[in-house]
Amino acid sequence: MYTFADRDEESVSLRPEATASVCRAYIEHGMHTLPGSAKLYYVGPMFRRERPQKGRYRQFYQIGAEVLGASDAPAIDAEVLEMLLVLFNRAGLALTTLSINSIGCKECRPIYVELLREELRKVKDALGPDSQRRIETNPLRVLDSKVPEEQPVIEKLPRIAEHLCSACRQHFSELKDELNLRHISYEENWRLVRGLDYYTRTTFEVTAEGLGSQNAVCGGGRYDGLVELLGGPAGVKGIGFAIGTDRAILSIQDSGKAPNPPGLAVFVAWMGMKAYPAAVAIAKKLRECGLVVEIPAEEMKFKKSLGLADKLGARYALIVGEDEAASGVFTLKRLADAEQKKLSENDLLEYLESEKRQ
RNA sequence: GUGAGCGUAGCUCAGCCGGUAGAGCAUCGGUCUGUGGAACCGAGGGUCGUGGGUUCAAAUCCCAUCGCUCACCCCA
Numbered sequence: 421m422y423t424f425a426d427r428d429e430e431s432v433s434l435r436p437e438a439t440a441s442v443c444r445a446y447i448e449h450g451m452h453t454l455p456g457s458a459k460l461y462y463v464g465p466m467f468r469r470e471r472p473q474k475g476r477y478r479q480f481y482q483i484g485a486e487v488l489g490a491s492d493a494p495a496i497d498a499e500v501l502e503m504l505l506v507l508f509n510r511a512g513l514a515l516t517t518l519s520i521n522s523i524g525c526k527e528c529r530p531i532y533v534e535l536l537r538e539e540l541r542k543v544k545d546a547l548g549p550d551s552q553r554r555i556e557t558n559p560l561r562v563l564d565s566k567v568p569e570e571q572p573v574i575e576k577l578p579r580i581a582e583h584l585c586s587a588c589r590q591h592f593s594e595l596k597d598e599l600n601l602r603h604i605s606y607e608e609n610w611r612l613v614r615g616l617d618y619y620t621r622t623t624f625e626v627t628a629e630g631l632g633s634q635n636a637v638c639g640g641g642r643y644d645g646l647v648e649l650l651g652g653p654a655g656v657k658g659i660g661f662a663i664g665t666d667r668a669i670l671s672i673q674d675s676g677k678a679p680n681p682p683g684l685a686v687f688v689a690w691m692g693m694k695a696y697p698a699a700v701a702i703a704k705k706l707r708e709c710g711l712v713v714e715i716p717a718e719e720m721k722f723k724k725s726l727g728l729a730d731k732l733g734a735r736y737a738l739i740v741g742e743d744e745a746a747s748g749v750f751t752l753k754r755l756a757d758a759e760q761k762k763l764s765e766n767d768l769l770e771y772l773e774s775e776k777r778q
Numbered sequence: 779g780u781g782a783g784c785g786u787a788g789c790u791c792a793g794c795c796g797g798u799a800g801a802g803c804a805u806c807g808g809u810c811u812g813u814g815g816a817a818c819c820g821a822g823g824g825u826c827g828u829g830g831g832u833u834c835a836a837a838u839c840c841c842a843u844c845g846c847u848c849a850c851c852c853c854a
């Protein structure tokens with residue numbers, strides 16, 4: 421979290437994420453009295469202080485969703501993941517991998533963490549300085565070390581899946597059943613952890629291609645203890661995710677599947693000042709139909725006009741010369757295949773209206 | 779916070795051991811006065827990130843500074 425003093429010496433902090441904020445809103449608005457689980461989402465800018473790198477900016481954007489309520493049914497976790505993957509799919513974010521893990525609860529995790537710490541101490545000499553430090557501060561973090569030399573050592577460490585209590589073990593097992601029910605493919609990653617104590621059980625992450633070393637586009641998990649920790653009612657469970665919007669966009673762009681923005685539909689190629697009034701009039705009517713229209717502000721040579729229409733990526737050129745202005749019959753040219761037809765104003769509007777829907 | 783790399787035309791970049799800045803693409807005009815994409819010809823566009831230093835002379839060498847990129851750290 422980035423905290424600093426502003427001009428009035430007031431201490432200001434920039435929010436690094438929104439889950440806690442959502443929990444506070446849940447508490448403040450008494451949402452535990454709402455029927456069923458509260459299903460919430462947010463979109464907004466967040467801030468971090470670290471040096472920027474690819475897909476990791478000091479001001480970044482997150483899209484998040486949270487489910488809060490009395491139930492911690494595995495089906496809720498699975499539904500959250502289902503929604504997330506549907507969203508990615510619709511957005512054209514392909515080649516993603518969903519990793520899941522369970523990090524236990526306040527009963528079983530501390531026991532595992534101690535065990536892990538003891539095992540880490542035995543192999544301390546094989547680890548780098550960062551990991552050595554983390555043995556005491558946050559042993560779980562050693563698991564996501566990227567140092568190549570440490571990998572064989574880490575692979576031999578005790579795994580949390582083998583040390584979950586029976587309730588957590590069952591929850592994780594049921595989660596996998598629920599995911600299968602929804603035909604969601606995933607891989608288990610026993611090294612996927614969260615650093616803070618209020619995180620429980622399910623953790624997950626979605627990674628995508630084209631992002632360098634920062635390849636997670638979404639992270640999330642269960643945080644059954646957080647609402648109570650923040651002063652809310654006991655027994656409220658929660659799960660949610662946050663999408664790194666900047667990274668998701670980078671990955672979509674990289675895959676070349678970005679949807680095309682609505683392009684220029686009609687370029688009004690007019691010739692001669694006698695045709696100009698008719699051109700302006702029809703351009704206005706086309707715009708009223710919701711079409712994106714470009715009309716040159718100054719007279720230009722006809723060849724140049726069509727050339728400009730092409731360069732601007734217009735789908736159609738509407739030709740308005742003296743003949744058209746006099747007869748009221750326009751010439752519409754489709755630029756992709758050079759096919760053109762003559763249409764009265766009404767026919768033109770009708771034709772473009774039907775084209776628009778395709 | 780740590781490490782590495784990079785700032786030259788709108789974009790991508792070249793510019794060897796210092797000698798007053800270049801290409802491709804893009805833009806604009808012409809060949810071409812009612813039918814686009816091509817080709818050819820021509821034009822415009824730069825305090826070489828900024829400040830200082832060395833030198834007869836600095837885009838080039840030195841120092842500082844700002845910005846950007848990638849990675850580490852961190853990841854609530």
